[in-house]
Amino acid sequence: ASHCWGYGEDDGPSSWHKGYPIAQGNRQSPVNIITAETMYDSSLSPLIVSYENYSSISISNNGCSVAVEYADAEQGPVIEGGPLGDAYRLKQFHFHWGHKDCQGSEHTVDGRTYASELHLVHWNASKYQTFREAVAAPDGLAVLGVFLETGKEHQGLTKITDALSMVKFKGSTADLKDFNPKCLLPRNLNYWTYPGSLTTPPLHESVTWIVFEEPIEVSKRQMEQFRMLLFSEEKEDEKFMENNFRPPQPLNGRKVCASYN
Numbered sequence: 001a002s003h004c005w006g007y008g009e010d011d012g013p014s015s016w017h018k019g020y021p022i023a024q025g026n027r028q029s030p031v032n033i034i035t036a037e038t039m040y041d042s043s044l045s046p047l048i049v050s051y052e053n054y055s056s057i058s059i060s061n062n063g064c065s066v067a068v069e070y071a072d073a074e075q076g077p078v079i080e081g082g083p084l085g086d087a088y089r090l091k092q093f094h095f096h097w098g099h100k101d102c103q104g105s106e107h108t109v110d111g112r113t114y115a116s117e118l119h120l121v122h123w124n125a126s127k128y129q130t131f132r133e134a135v136a137a138p139d140g141l142a143v144l145g146v147f148l149e150t151g152k153e154h155q156g157l158t159k160i161t162d163a164l165s166m167v168k169f170k171g172s173t174a175d176l177k178d179f180n181p182k183c184l185l186p187r188n189l190n191y192w193t194y195p196g197s198l199t200t201p202p203l204h205e206s207v208t209w210i211v212f213e214e215p216i217e218v219s220k221r222q223m224e225q226f227r228m229l230l231f232s233e234e235k236e237d238e239k240f241m242e243n244n245f246r247p248p249q250p251l252n253g254r255k256v257c258a259s260y261n
C-alpha cells in the first residue's frame with residue numbers, strides 16, 4: 001500500500017495508530033533511555049559485528065528516509081552475540097534527523113536528543129526464510145542504533161552524504177557499491193538493549209534494539225546535506241525531508257539492559 005503516513009501535522013506519529021493500532025502496543029520504539037534505571041546484564045556477551053564481506057547495492061530515497069540496501073547473500077554482513085541468540089543479516093541502513101542539530105534522534109538518553117540516529121537493520125536469517133517473514137516475528141529483527149552529534153567531519157560518511165544529491169526526490173535510487181558500514185560504528189561498542197518495534201509503520205514489535213552509548217561525530221555541513229533531501233516526488237511541490245523521527249514511547253515495564261557496568 002502506498003504510504004498514507006508521514007511526519008507532518010495530519011499524517012505524523014500521533015495519528016499512526018489509526019492505520020496501525022499496534023502503535024499503542026506495549027513494546028513500541030523508540031524509548032527514552034533513563035541511564036539510572038538501566039540494568040547491567042553480565043550475561044550479555046560482546047556484540048560480534050562481521051561486516052567484512054559487505055556488498056552494498058544502492059542508496060534510495062523512499063519518501064520517509066534515505067536507505068542503503070545490501071545484497072541478500074548467505075555470506076553477507078552479520079551480527080551475533082550480545083542479546084542475540086542467532087546471526088542476523090544486514091538488510092539496509094537508514095537515518096532519522098531534525099530540522100536543526102539539537103533534535104533528530106529517535107531514542108533519547110536521559111531526555112537528551114541527538115542531531116540524528118543511524119539504524120542498521122538486520123534480520124534473523126538463521127530462523128526465517130525472508131525479511132518479509134522476519135519483520136513480523138518477535139525475534140525477527142535486530143537494529144543497531146548509532147547517535148550522530150555535530151563536530152568534526154566523518155570521513156567514512158562522506159561517501160553517503162556526497163551521494164545524497166543523486167537521491168533528492170522520493171522514489172529515486174542510485175548505485176552505491178562496496179560501502180562498508182563498519183566505519184559508521186563508534187569506537188566504543190558499549191550498548192543498551194531492549195525489546196521493541198519498528199519506529200515507522202507497520203510498527204511491528206519484532207525488533208531487538210541495540211543502541212550504542214557513544215555517538216559518532218559528523219560535521220554541520222554533512223547534516224545540512226541530509227536536509228536537502230525531499231519527502232516529495234519530482235513533480236510535487238518541494239517538502240524538505242527533516243524531523244523524520246518518532247518521539248519516545250512508553251516503556252510499559254520493559255527493562256533496558258546495559259552491556260557494561
Ligand SMILES: NS(=O)(=O)c1c(F)c(F)c(-n2cc(CC3CCCCC3)nn2)c(F)c1F
Pocket residue numbers: 119120121132135141143197198199200201202207
Ligand atoms: N526505524 S527502524 O525501526 O529501524 C525500521 C526498520 F527496522 C525497518 F525494518 C523498516 N522497514 C520497513 C520496511 C518495509 C516492509 C515492507 C514489507 C512489510 C513490512 C515492512 N522495510 N524495512 C523501516 F522502515 C524502519 F524505519
Ligand SMILES: [Zn+2]
Pocket residue numbers: 094095096119199
Ligand atoms: Zn529507523
